Amino acid sequence: MEFFELGKISLLIGFGLIVLGFWGILSQKNIIKIILSFTIMETGVNILIVSLGYVKGKTAPIIDSAVEQGANHSVLGQVVDPVPQALVLTAIVIGFGTTALLLAYAMKLFKAKRTLQINNFNDLKW
Amino acid sequence: MVDPIYIIAAALGVGFAIGILGNIGRNFAGGLTLATIAFMSFVSAQWFAGFYFGNVSSSYIFTAGFQPPLSINLLMGAEEAFLTFIVNLLGLLGGIYLFVNFKRKGRNAFVIYLVLLMGFNVVIMTRDIFNLFVFLEITSIATAGLILIEKGNRAVGAGFKYLLATSIISSMLLIGIIFAYFYTGTLNIDMIIESNLRYMVGGPIIIFLILISAILELKPFPANGWGLDVYEGAHQGFSAIVSAGTATASLYMLYKLLPIASPEWSYYIALLGAVTFIGANLLGVKQRFARRVLAYSSVGQLGLLMLILGLRGFLGPNVNYVFFGILITNILAKTGFFWLVGIVKANEIKEWAIIRRKPFLLFLMGVFIFALVGFPPFPSFFSKWTFVMDLANHGLFGWISVIIIGSFLEAVYLMRWFGYAVKSEDDYKFDFKIQIHKITPIIILTALLFVIGYFTAQFTETGAMINFIPLLFVAVLYFADALPIWVKNTIAILGMGIYFYFTYPQLDNLRLIFEVIFIIGGILTLIAGYNYKGKRQGFYPVALLMFAGLAAIIEAQTTLEFFYGWELMTAGSYFLIIRGKKSMPHALSYMLFSLGGAYALLMAFSIANIGVVFPSLDILNNIANYPVWAYGLLLAGFLTKTASVGLHIWLPGAHGEAESDVSPMVSAILLKAGVFGVLLTLIGMGQSTYDLGTLAYILGWVGAITVFVGNLGAVFQEDAKRLLAYSSIGQLGYIVFAFAIMTHLGWLTGFTYTINHFMYKAVLFLTIGAVVLRVGTHNMYEMGGLIKRMPLAFIAVLIGIIALSGVPPLSGFTGKWLFYNAVIEKGWYFQGVLVFFSGGLAFLYLYRLIQTVFLGQLKDNLRNVKEISFWFLIPIYVLIIGLMVFAAMPQLVLQPLGTLIANYFPNNQLVWEGSYAYTAIGHWTGTGVMISIMVMFLGTLLLVKLSTRKAHKLKQFDIVFSGERPHRPETTHVAHNMYAGFYKAVWPFTLPAVETFWNWISDFIHETAGFVRRIYSGNGQAYMLHIVLFIIIMFFITIGGTI
Amino acid sequence: MSIYLKLGATLLGFLIVLNWGMLMSAIFRKIVARLAGRHGIPFYQPWIDLLKNIGIRTTLTHGVMFYLGPIFRFTGALGMFLFMPALFGSDLWANFSFQGDIVLILYFQLFGMLGMALGAGEGGHPHSTIGITRGLAQHAAIELPLTLGIIALAIQYQTLSLNEIIAAQQGGMANWSIFTNPVAGAAILLAALGAMGHSPFNLVKAPNEIPIGPPTEYHSTYLGVLMSSGAVLHVMEAALFMNLLFGGATSWPEFILKTFLIYFYSVFVGAVFPRFRIEQSVVWFFKIPLALGILAILLISF
Amino acid sequence: MKAIVQEITEKYNLQNAVFQRDNMAFVEVEKKFAIDLVTFLKDYHQFSHFVMMSCVDWIEDGQFQLLYLLHNPALKVDIGIKTYLNRTEPVMQSAHHLWKQIWTYQREIKEAFGIDFPGSPNVDENFVLEGWTEIPHMRRDFDTAAYSEKTYFPREGRFTHDPATYMREKLYPNQPVTAKKNTNE
Amino acid sequence: MNDKINEMLQRSAQNANQSEKSFIRPEDEEREVIAPDGSTIKINPIYDYFSGKKPQEEKPLNGVVEKFLNWARAESIWVLGFGTGCGSIEIPPLMTPRFDAYRFGVQMRATPRQSNAFIISGYLSVKTLKRVIRSYEQMPSPKYVLALGSCTINGGMYYDSYSTINRLDKYIPVDVYIAGCMPRPEALLAGFMKLKELIKEGKAEKANEYARNFDEYKANQKKIIKDWNMPDYNW
Incomplete structure (x- = not known):
């Protein structure tokens, strides 16, 4: 039954969100919904990053009271892999940046053609 | 030698300074930006000169005081020096070209431009894969940002598609990176290479994810609608930098990532390059608008560079010579041409007749077109020659014919464009004027083209x-x-x-x-x-x-x-x-x-x-x-x-x-x-x-x-x-x-x-x-x-x-x-x-x-x-x-x-x-x-002259005309349709069989181009679908479905 | 064999051929008259006509090229006689054939035609130009079977020089090339029909359609020169075919007899057939004569 | 045939209709109705064939007479429409729009009689004579013999014998004259 | 309707004064033309296209040579194929077996340039006279004219016609008149014999006579040919 243990579940959720996000981008006609589904995908990826760093039975990589420090105790043995969590921070910031810019675009697109349907913005073609 | 890290430090520093100092004068901000770009290009020029004269070896730069697995390291090798030098130089010239435009948009335009250039530099230099992802994202955000702050909504749609596409690609890259980290435990490219990821279970899928996003950055043929629209939509000065910058950066990124994967990938990349090269140029034949032609041409050239990258195994020693020769020509000529379009502002290629009002511009256009098509004395001529010679040495005639067909198609539409510029009637009302700050960068580029052409020959x-x-x-x-x-x-x-x-x-x-x-x-x-x-x-x-x-x-x-x-x-x-x-x-x-x-x-x-x-x-x-x-x-x-x-x-x-x-x-x-x-x-x-x-x-x-x-x-x-x-x-x-x-x-x-x-x-x-x-x-x-x-x-x-x-x-x-x-x-x-x-x-x-x-x-x-x-x-x-x-x-x-x-x-x-x-x-x-x-x-002349001494000189109508007098010379001169009888006898042989044959071929090319270009429907969502489909198809081609 | 003697002999030969040409045209008109039941002209009529034309007092000229036209034509006729051996074997009458072979003769025909064409062109009369265009088109078509036939002969005798071709045909009728190489002979003779310019192919000087075509504007001495060169050309055309196919002539009587017969072969054919339009005559040469020519070469070369 | 003539007589109150033969009739009509009558006959009564158009110079009553002769191929009958023009103002409405051959007839009549048909295609061009300066030569007031005498050099001492008498004197000089003597001089 | 009438009247008035207007067609009037280099050229369709020189006498040579040449000219008379009036149907029989004029060296030629004799066979309307004069003047110098029929002698039965001339020799010099209201071919042959005698005796020099009193001939011609759009002497 280890299939349903914590690490795997979060992986599945992450992949699920990514697929959901992709589906949203490809199917929704409204730009805001596209941006929303993009953020869903973004969070899916972030969950994936974090869940990959999970080590069963280890605690968060913050050296505080929950982790015994001591001469012979190596902290690494007790904590989960810290690098993915560092990476996820940057990924979230970048995700945030992109979404902000997308929303700014959505605003300008709306101002341009008073509509948010993606199909109306295909003037540069062929 | 100045430490390359200062390139990044200077860019970030000045960027924040302009942001913090608040309302300093726009000229001052612009001047400061140009100074920093000049400094950046000086640094990379110094390193490049060092490598060229051989007294410097490539050196690693370590950040944050730690060794690679724990920190990001950058490399300043010979290739990096050369590429960063190109990007920075172009950035400098672009900065001059866009100075007035950015000044109008405000200080933050300068900041974004600076960040964009820094992004390109880091993408070339970094050896850390996550760092690569971060700076890739930075460049795409900077590009989208610059497009966003432009006046008018011409490019807004294109910007949106661009941002959406690059974000999807980079999220795929991110997934790939994180799994690569999960398997190899490191983010440093060199270490990933040593860990021969491809032999691990599930390794190929990771490599696929990383490489496919690197390839997608290079706008491969079916899935590059978004790239074309940016090149066409954005302001020319700016789209030149984007086209040149992304081309250099993403190509080098792919080059760095390739050792991770198995050798067949070079074959797949070469295949994709060929498809892009021929596809883009084929579609270019059908184009009517100047900017869109340029967009197709730059995507086509990118395809050619991918092809070279893919076949580098066969080039032996002169892989750099070929790659850099064509890259340089493409960048210089393409940027120059984009900026020229910026000056002439004629939309349709037929309207380019107005360029004749300034013959010097016509000369520039001629230089750029002939450089792109690969005429001497430009570098692309020598590089293409060496490229074809080396391929032939390995008997790869299929690839040679691909190159030839692609460059021929490119020559078709570029030459036609030049023909319109030189010869079509110039009865257009609108005119254009040359600002000094726009023309000087172009002149520098042309001079560079000739000089580099001479040096590539000497090489x-x-x-x-x-x-x-x-x-x-x-x-x-x-x-x-x-x-x-x-x-x-x-x-x-x-x-x-x-x-x-x-x-x-x-x-x-x-x-x-x-x-x-x-x-x-x-x-x-x-x-x-x-x-x-x-x-x-x-x-x-x-x-x-x-x-x-x-x-x-x-x-x-x-x-x-x-x-x-x-x-x-x-x-x-x-x-x-x-x-x-x-x-x-x-x-x-x-x-x-x-x-x-x-x-x-x-x-x-x-x-x-x-x-x-x-x-x-x-x-x-x-x-x-x-x-x-x-x-x-x-x-x-x-x-x-x-x-x-x-x-x-x-x-x-x-x-x-x-x-x-x-x-x-x-x-x-x-x-x-x-x-x-x-x-x-x-x-x-x-x-x-x-x-x-x-x-x-x-x-x-x-x-x-x-x-x-x-x-x-x-x-x-x-x-x-x-x-x-x-x-x-x-x-x-x-x-x-x-x-x-x-x-x-x-x-x-x-x-x-x-x-x-x-x-x-x-x-x-x-x-x-x-x-x-x-x-x-x-x-x-x-x-x-x-x-x-x-x-x-x-x-x-x-x-x-x-x-x-x-x-x-x-x-x-x-x-x-x-x-x-x-x-x-x-x-x-x-x-x-x-x-x-x-x-x-x-x-x-x-x-x-x-x-x-x-x-x-x-x-x-x-x-x-x-x-x-x-x-x-x-x-x-x-x-x-x-x-x-x-x-x-x-x-x-x-x-x-x-x-x-x-x-x-x-x-x-x-x-x-x-x-x-x-x-x-x-x-x-x-x-x-x-x-x-x-x-x-x-003898006979003498005899006849003797007997007709007193011959009377007649004029033209003194002819026997059955009793009448001829009225007009036109009606009595037999000239039009002179061999009518003979024509009736031999007309089957005079039928223009050869012309109809060649016309049929050119029509065929135009029809296919017209049919194929339908896939760029302009709809952002369709482009995203293209990307996803492209990924799925490539998945089956490359790994054949094995996880 | 001093050059003066040779020149004198050639001049004498030319006079013989000139008079024989005039006589032959008189005989031709007499035969056509007899066919129509008339007495026809006295046999000396061509000489009188020539004399009368030279005797005409007014001469008009349209320009330099106009009066150079007949001179080109006469030089062409004189040259045709010069470069072809009149009598085989006799050093006296071999004329200047040592200067060039049959290619020279073939291309020298064009010399006369070119001059005539330019002279008629300078005349400014539309009919003369139409006549010339028809003549040139027809000549181009004639050249096809003629060249095929001549090449077939050249292969057979492995030479292009006329003397050697005649030499190979000596010794009796049997080894005349009309018999040894009949198909090439047939092709050349059909081409001869066109070259002679009698009825089926006399569109160039068709009297009623375009009043005698090219020489419309020519009169008095010019017309005299044209008539005499026309007479010489008729004889030399016949002589060319004689030398090619009928074993050349070793004595003047044989020369006269053979040229007479060849000339009247085309006359009799002409008397029977109506005149062709230009596209019909050109296409006609592309049918049977062309086929014969190709067949001739195929037979010889394999 | 009679029915047609009857109908047009009432319609255009024609004067004396003459039945030359049972398939040939002549009617006279005023000048201004002439063309209308011709068009009426052509369109309503299938007189589709235009036979000829002629002109006669009645110098005595100072009039030109124009005749339009039409033929009906179905009924195989002809009808001639006569109109009278005043000699002093020789102008007639042109009928060139009905049949093309009328152009030439009108051109000839213009040259011969000087009757003008304004609007008829190239009516002023030479028909037969070139450079004719006298009055129209078919008018009866034009004396051709005098003109010939004046312009061309007649040879003196030319006289005409009456063939009948001259030949009889030549051939049978002393035969008695049986036939009646004609008096042509 | 009445404006149509007075418009007709106005037209007929304008035609009345036709006599003064010149008969030269617009094509033959003077015109201006733009040369390729932009300058304009004045074209006079009569003096620019025709040599327009006066004919001059061509003296016969001295005795014996001229006699011999006359003999040759007599023996080969080339007749211009130009039939006017009703007599031209008499000429073709000469070429048939019954009469066979070839025996006497007579031959029909298509162009005036190459012909020596001109047969005026019948009445000559003013229109035809204009063409006859041009063809006659284009014939080379020793040229002879045979006039058939009474119409050329004294106007014949068309003596009182307004359009035919009465005496031919007022317009072009005539060597031999052959009387008859169309002489039969035999008469025509007799005419040729007469012409041969004249030529042999050297009395057939009418061409020089035409050249001598050319102006008088030309005046007569121009009196009746009003639309003279040709040069005085047609070379």
């Missing part, structure tokens, strides 16, 4: 042998274009004279003949140039370019030098032809046929170069592998220049529409370059150990049919110059057929015809050109009765047609007599008879020429037209003296020729006893026949 050993002096002479003439005509003309003639004086001693007899035809012929036709008034802008540099090319061909020792001369000649002659008034479509077809021919030569040379260290010209003598293919392609290439049947449709238009003194240059001289080529090939075939009889036999038939098609076409022409152009096709058919006989007599005939054709075709074209200048029209039925006004022109054309038709006293008969003997001795009876019948047809169109133009009724508006200009008469009568001497004493020329040919074909030569020539089956004397005919002629 290779064969390239170094190319003699660049003639090209310098052309440049001198270009800058002296403001001088009056007679100054430039004298300089040009002196230049050629001196060149001839220095080079002719070293040449053997064979090359000497062609040298005389090219240079002395050139001087003679240039003398006719004195007739023109004013400055005649742009004629002399271009004419000298052609002659420089011709000289280079003669002088060539190596195949590269020959190909270099060949391309120069094509460029020069293209510019010459396009000067004619209605010559745009013909110049375009001429260029495309010549390019087709040039690429055939390239392919042939590549086959010849297999396994050869030093590609000297005599490797053509015994091509080891696939000789039939090699010689066939060589012949095909040269036959486009001699306009043999099937490849002849460009000649009538090109020579017909050219200017009066250009048509003789192009017709009498240029076609001989093709003949020289055919000659070299045939010498090669002669010495080759393989049996190439069938190839010579086919060449014979091609020559014979060309004679028939050329002469028959000429009979029914209404336009005098078109008639002479068709006659040139016919005469060239003679020459090709004669050389194809491959016997002593055959070659002697070929040479006689080459010399003869040069002389009488130059005479005919010069005279008719001068007459056209006087009369103002090409149509023969509008001229007539000019013998009374232009007796000297009449005598010249009379001698010309007697010589051309082969009537005994003159030199044409020498050719015909040798022809008879050669054909009977060789045994090619039926081709021979077809040629003799076409000789009869020659007589028809020659009579038509002289009757409609000089005899018959003098039209009203030509009553007091003056004799043709004195400057035309000099070369004409010099050539006529030449013809007469050659007719009277043929042995003066034929004997030395005989000895020359003897060392190729020793047996059954032409035996000379004094002035009597004997072959195995016939005898003839030139001087004897000339004397007896002259005596008979003068």
Whole structure:
């Protein structure tokens, strides 16, 4: 039954969100919904990053009271892999940046053609 | 050496400073940005110079004080230095170009621009894969940001699609990275490579994710709608930087990531590159808008670079040389062109006629187009050459044909665009002005193009042998274009004279003949140039370019030098032809046929170069592998220049529409370059150990049919110059057929015809050109009765047609007599008879020429037209003296020729006893026949003149007109539709079968392009779907579905 | 064999041929008259016509090329006689045939035609130009079977020089090339029909359509020169075919007899057939004569 | 045939209709109705064939008489429409729009009689004579013999014999005259 | 309707003064033409296109040569194929077996340039006279005219016609008149015999006579040919 243990579940959720996000981008006609589904995908990826760093039975990589420090105790043995969590921070910031810019675009697109349907913005073609 | 980290530090520092300092002056902010970019380019320039002069080795930069697995490290190797230097330099020039634009948008535009450049630098230098992802995202956000803050909503849609697409790609990359970390435990690329990820379970899928996003960044063909829209939509100055920057950065990123994956990936990348290169250029053919054409062209060039990346395994040592050569040309030319579009602001390519208002811009556009298509002296020419040579060494002819087809398609639409710019009517209201800050970057780029072109040439050993002096002479003439005509003309003639004086001693007899035809012929036709008034802008540099090319061909020792001369000649002659008034479509077809021919030569040379260290010209003598293919392609290439049947449709238009003194240059001289080529090939075939009889036999038939098609076409022409152009096709058919006989007599005939054709075709074209200048029209039925006004022109054309038709006293008969003997001795009876019948047809169109133009009724508006200009008469009568001497004493020329040919074909030569020539089956004397005919002629003339002393001179209407008086000269002059009866008998042969064939092909290309480009529907979502589908398809292709 | 004697002999030969040509045209007109039941002209009529034309007092000229036309034509006729051996074997009457072979003769025909064409063109009369265009088109078509036939002969005898061809045909009727190489002979004879310019192919000087075509504007001495060169050309055309196919002539009577018969072969054919339009005559030469020519070469070369 | 003539007589109150033969009739109509009558006959009564158009110079009553002769191919009957023009103002409405051959007839009549048909295609061009300066030559007030006498050089002493008497004196000089003597001089 | 009437009246008035207007067609009037280099050229369709020189007498040579040439000219008379009036149907029979004029060296030629005799066979309307004069003047110098029928002698039965001339020799010199209201071919042959005698005696020099009093002939001709758009002497 280890299939349903914590690490795997979060992986599945992450992949699920990514697929959901992709589906949203490809199917929704409204730009805001596209941006929303993009953020869903973004969070899916972030969950994936974090869940990959999970080590069963280890605690968060913050050296505080929950982790015994001591001469012979190596902290690494007790904590989960810290690098993915560092990476996820940057990924979230970048995700945030992109979404902000997308929303700014959505605003300008709306101002341009008073509509948010993606199909109306295909003037540069062929 | 300044530590490269300062590049990033400076950029970030100034970016934050501008942000923090608040409302400092925009100029100050702009100045500060430019200063930082200058500093960044200085750093990378310092490193690049270090590497170039060899005293520096590549060094790693460690951040945050830790070793790689724990921290990001950057590398400043030779490639990185070079690429960052390019990006920064472009950034600097872009900054200058966009200074006013950014100033208008505000300070943060400068900041974003700075961040963008920093992003490119880091993507090139970083060795950490996550860092790569971060800075990739930064560049895409910066690009989208710059597009967003532009006024107007032209590019908003494109920006949105761009941002969405790049975000999806980078999230795929992120997934790949995180799994790579999960498997290998490190983010450093070098370590990932060592951990040979690809052998682990599930490793290939990770590699697939990473590489596919790297590839998608390079906008591969089906999934690059979003990239095209940005290039087209964004402000030109800016889209230039994006196109150049992303190209360099993402290409290098892919190069860094490739070692991770298994070797097949290079094959897949090469495949994708090929698809993009051909696909983008195919679609470019159908485009009408200037920016969109440029967008397709840059995507196409990206495809080519991917192709090189994919095939780098086969390039051995000069992978850098090829890659950087083409990259540099693409970047410089593409950016320059984008900025040029920014200045000219014409939307449709047809409207580009307005560029003619500033000839300097037209020159710039010409430079960029010729650089992109890969003409000498630009770097892409040498790189493409080396690339094709190395591929051929490994027998990869499939890839070579891909390159050739792609570059041909690119040449199609770029040349057409240039044709519109030079020739379409300029009746557009809107105008443009040149700001100084926009033009200076472009000038710098052009200068760089030439300089780098020269250095790339020096880089290779064969390239170094190319003699660049003639090209310098052309440049001198270009800058002296403001001088009056007679100054430039004298300089040009002196230049050629001196060149001839220095080079002719070293040449053997064979090359000497062609040298005389090219240079002395050139001087003679240039003398006719004195007739023109004013400055005649742009004629002399271009004419000298052609002659420089011709000289280079003669002088060539190596195949590269020959190909270099060949391309120069094509460029020069293209510019010459396009000067004619209605010559745009013909110049375009001429260029495309010549390019087709040039690429055939390239392919042939590549086959010849297999396994050869030093590609000297005599490797053509015994091509080891696939000789039939090699010689066939060589012949095909040269036959486009001699306009043999099937490849002849460009000649009538090109020579017909050219200017009066250009048509003789192009017709009498240029076609001989093709003949020289055919000659070299045939010498090669002669010495080759393989049996190439069938190839010579086919060449014979091609020559014979060309004679028939050329002469028959000429009979029914209404336009005098078109008639002479068709006659040139016919005469060239003679020459090709004669050389194809491959016997002593055959070659002697070929040479006689080459010399003869040069002389009488130059005479005919010069005279008719001068007459056209006087009369103002090409149509023969509008001229007539000019013998009374232009007796000297009449005598010249009379001698010309007697010589051309082969009537005994003159030199044409020498050719015909040798022809008879050669054909009977060789045994090619039926081709021979077809040629003799076409000789009869020659007589028809020659009579038509002289009757409609000089005899018959003098039209009203030509009553007091003056004799043709004195400057035309000099070369004409010099050539006529030449013809007469050659007719009277043929042995003066034929004997030395005989000895020359003897060392190729020793047996059954032409035996000379004094002035009597004997072959195995016939005898003839030139001087004897000339004397007896002259005596008979003068005798009868004397007799008749005596008995008709007091003849009364009549005027034009004193003719027997069945009792009536003729009312108008137009109604009594027989000129229009002159051989109506003969047409009714032979019309099936005059149907334009070849034209319809070529038209069908061009329509086919246009239809497919029109059909395929439908996939770019402009809808953002559709583009995203393309990306996803592309990923799925590539997934199945590359990993075949195994996880 | 001093050059003067040779020149004198050639001149004498030319006079013989000139008078024989005039006589032959008189006989031709007499035969056509007899066919129509008329007495026809006295046999000396051509001489009188020539004399009368030379005697005409006014001469008009349209320009330089106009009066050079007949001179070219006459030089062409004189040259045809000069470059062809009149009598085989006799050094006296071999004329200047040592200067060139049959190619020279073939292409020298064009010399006369070119001059005539330019002269008629200068005349400015539309009919003369139309006549010339028809003549040239027809000549181009004639050249096809003629060249095929001559090449077939050249292969058979392995030579292009006329003397050697005649030499090979000596010794009786049997080895005349009309019998040894009949197909080539047939092709050449059909081409001869066109070369002679009698009825089926006399469109060039068709009297009623375009009043005698090219020489419309010519009169007095010019017309005299044209008539005499026309007469010589008729004889020399016949002589060419004689030398090619019928074993040449070793004595003047044989020369006269053979040229007479060849000339009247085309006359009799002409008397029976109506005149062809230009496209019909050109196409006619592309049918049977062309086929015969190709067959001749195929037979000889394999 | 009678029915047709009857109908047009009432319609255009024609004066004396003459039945030359049972398939040939002549009617006279005023000048201004002439063309209307011709058009009426052509369109309503299938007189589709235009036979001829002629003109007679009645100098005595100072009038030109124009005759339009039409033929009905179905009924195989002809009808001639006569109109009278005043000699002093010889102008008639042109009928060139009905049949093309009328152009030539009108051109001839213009040259011969000087009757002008304004609007008829190239009516002023020479029909037969070139450079004719006298009054129209078919008018009866034009004396051709006098004109010939004046312009061309008549040979003196030319006289005409009456063939009948002259031949009889020549052939049978002393035969008695049986036939009645004609008096032509 | 009445504006149509007075418009007709106005037209007929304008035609009345036709006599003064010149008969030269617009094509033959002077015109301006733009040359290729932009300058304008004045074209006078009569003096620019025709040599327009006066004919001059061509004296016969001295005795014996002229006699011999006259003999040759008599023996080969080439007749111009130009039939006017009803007599031209009499000429073809000469070429048939019954009469066979070839025996006497008489031959029909298509162009005036190559012909010596001109047969005026019948009445000559003013229109035809204009063409006859041009063809006659284009014939080379020793040229003879045979006039058939009474119409050329004294106008014949068309003596009182307004358009035919009465005496031919007022317009072109005539060598031999052959009387008859169309003489039969035999008479025509007799005419030729008469002409031969005249030529042999050297009395057939009418061409020089035409040249001598050329102006008088030309005045007569121009009096009746009003639309003379040709040069005075047609070479």
